[in-house]
Amino acid sequence: MAEHNFDVVILGGGSGGYAAALRSAQLGLSVALIERDKLGGTCLHRGCIPTKALLHSAEVADVTREAASYGVQASLQGIDMPAVNKYRDGIIDRLFKGLTGLVGSKQITVVSGEGRMVGQKSISVNGDTYTGKNLVLATGSFSKTLPGLDIAGRVITSDQALQLDFVPEKAIVLGGGVIGVEFASIWKSFGCDVTIIEGLPTLVPNEDPAVSKALERAYRKRGINFKTGVKFSGVQQSATGVIVSLENGESFDAELLLVAVGRGPNTAGFGYEENGVKMDRGYVLTNERLETSISGVYAAGDIVPGLQLAHRGFQQGIFIAEEIAGLKPVAIDELGIPKVTYCEPEIASVGLSEPKAAEMYGAENISVYEYNLGGNGKSQILGTAGFIKLIRRNNGPVIGIHMIGSRVGEQVGEAQLIVNWEAFPEEVASLVHAHPTQNEALGEAHLALAGKPLHAHA
Numbered sequence: 001m002a003e004h005n006f007d008v009v010i011l012g013g014g015s016g017g018y019a020a021a022l023r024s025a026q027l028g029l030s031v032a033l034i035e036r037d038k039l040g041g042t043c044l045h046r047g048c049i050p051t052k053a054l055l056h057s058a059e060v061a062d063v064t065r066e067a068a069s070y071g072v073q074a075s076l077q078g079i080d081m082p083a084v085n086k087y088r089d090g091i092i093d094r095l096f097k098g099l100t101g102l103v104g105s106k107q108i109t110v111v112s113g114e115g116r117m118v119g120q121k122s123i124s125v126n127g128d129t130y131t132g133k134n135l136v137l138a139t140g141s142f143s144k145t146l147p148g149l150d151i152a153g154r155v156i157t158s159d160q161a162l163q164l165d166f167v168p169e170k171a172i173v174l175g176g177g178v179i180g181v182e183f184a185s186i187w188k189s190f191g192c193d194v195t196i197i198e199g200l201p202t203l204v205p206n207e208d209p210a211v212s213k214a215l216e217r218a219y220r221k222r223g224i225n226f227k228t229g230v231k232f233s234g235v236q237q238s239a240t241g242v243i244v245s246l247e248n249g250e251s252f253d254a255e256l257l258l259v260a261v262g263r264g265p266n267t268a269g270f271g272y273e274e275n276g277v278k279m280d281r282g283y284v285l286t287n288e289r290l291e292t293s294i295s296g297v298y299a300a301g302d303i304v305p306g307l308q309l310a311h312r313g314f315q316q317g318i319f320i321a322e323e324i325a326g327l328k329p330v331a332i333d334e335l336g337i338p339k340v341t342y343c344e345p346e347i348a349s350v351g352l353s354e355p356k357a358a359e360m361y362g363a364e365n366i367s368v369y370e371y372n373l374g375g376n377g378k379s380q381i382l383g384t385a386g387f388i389k390l391i392r393r394n395n396g397p398v399i400g401i402h403m404i405g406s407r408v409g410e411q412v413g414e415a416q417l418i419v420n421w422e423a424f425p426e427e428v429a430s431l432v433h434a435h436p437t438q439n440e441a442l443g444e445a446h447l448a449l450a451g452k453p454l455h456a457h458a
């Protein structure tokens, strides 16, 4: 029943929490970081890293399958899922060791166990109380499901999907958002017959409509089935499979149903509301300084309404530490956060979509240019199709960049600099982009939007 006092007490050691801990320690603050499972959270153990490892194995499978078209004699014998998982776990283990070592080297007190808020600045863990001059809540999120749809047996979420030691022959993915299309991409590359069911009218409905359309075209070409604008009504499980029915009377059978309908805030039962933290439907409300309704109590990551992305969590964690240390950091612009969906073809975007830009500035006050990757040498070498779509304010800066094509996620770094630094297309057009790279396509798109296209029609 000991009492411990720190400058900063952080609940949750995922992307948001551990970033806050590392930056706080760098700034000379004493820190307690409370984690009930493993440092690194969802991103490292059940999210970004494991899925991207599987997507890389999927890419290797696709390249092997198509080897003859590159003049290489190779054939795909099959997918050894335990070996794929071993490769993935090796990456997680190395990163986990690195993170644990990093946190350990910074004089951060890591407390193992589940914490609960027991006062405005206090967390109780295993009977001990940790009181901070400041508190950071960063307890992350969980896979949601639909009312009446129980996760059990052959009805799984991404957590169980990552543990499979076999490739399903046939799978249904409920939800055509980021996680749904990524798993559909992985499974298809591994040889599974996949069908995505999405209630909204398009796949990846949060992206620019041109990107959604292009992904649908690419998925059709890859033989990934999807039904959009349809409502799920129920699922029946047997010893060998599932039958999923829709409200329109259609039904589909498969070996597994992956439920990928979004993630909810992991906040229930941790004493937040009881201790005065203002919440909305389980999310912790903050101001733009990420401070909750209680002064000195902050929140970071997926429990804060907005994009549920690891790099947003990192940035929020850093921001909070600097705010606590009195550095007055610049508020994070949510619109400037880059997004990548790592399916094949990849999707990367930052800033406003065309409809949002038109709504905000008026359709007559924006210009749009779409550069087809058909004109980009490196994309041709990789055998990928796609485009880079730019949106600018007339006589003003670029306010949205939307890309689709193999590996375009690697181009989002420059895209986010352009949008966040409010660059004009004319300024980007004067920067030299290396040839032949896919990055060059970003340069070419800006050349065209600046009125001087090179490998493109005006």
Ligand SMILES: Cc1cc2nc3c(=O)[nH]c(=O)nc-3n(C[C@H](O)[C@H](O)[C@H](O)COP(=O)(O)OP(=O)(O)OC[C@H]3O[C@@H](n4cnc5c(N)ncnc54)[C@H](O)[C@@H]3O)c2cc1C
Pocket (backbone or CB within 6 Å): 011, 012, 013, 014, 015, 016, 017, 034, 035, 036, 037, 038, 039, 040, 041, 042, 043, 044, 046, 047, 048, 049, 051, 052, 113, 114, 115, 116, 138, 139, 140, 141, 158, 179, 266, 270, 300, 301, 302, 303, 308, 309, 310, 311, 312, 313, 342
């Ligand atoms: C399948 C999948 C793929 C994803 N891919 C990407 C991607 O490619 N790129 C990307 O940017 N994002 C991706 N994400 C999202 C990303 O993982 C999250 O946005 C990020 O992990 C959120 O960080 P966080 O700190 O808010 O929460 P988390 O990482 O979930 O960390 C919260 C931590 O708090 C701990 N905790 C919770 N409650 C308590 C308690 N009461 N006491 C003690 N400890 C507690 C948990 O054990 C956990 O470790 C993906 C997510 C999933 C599920």
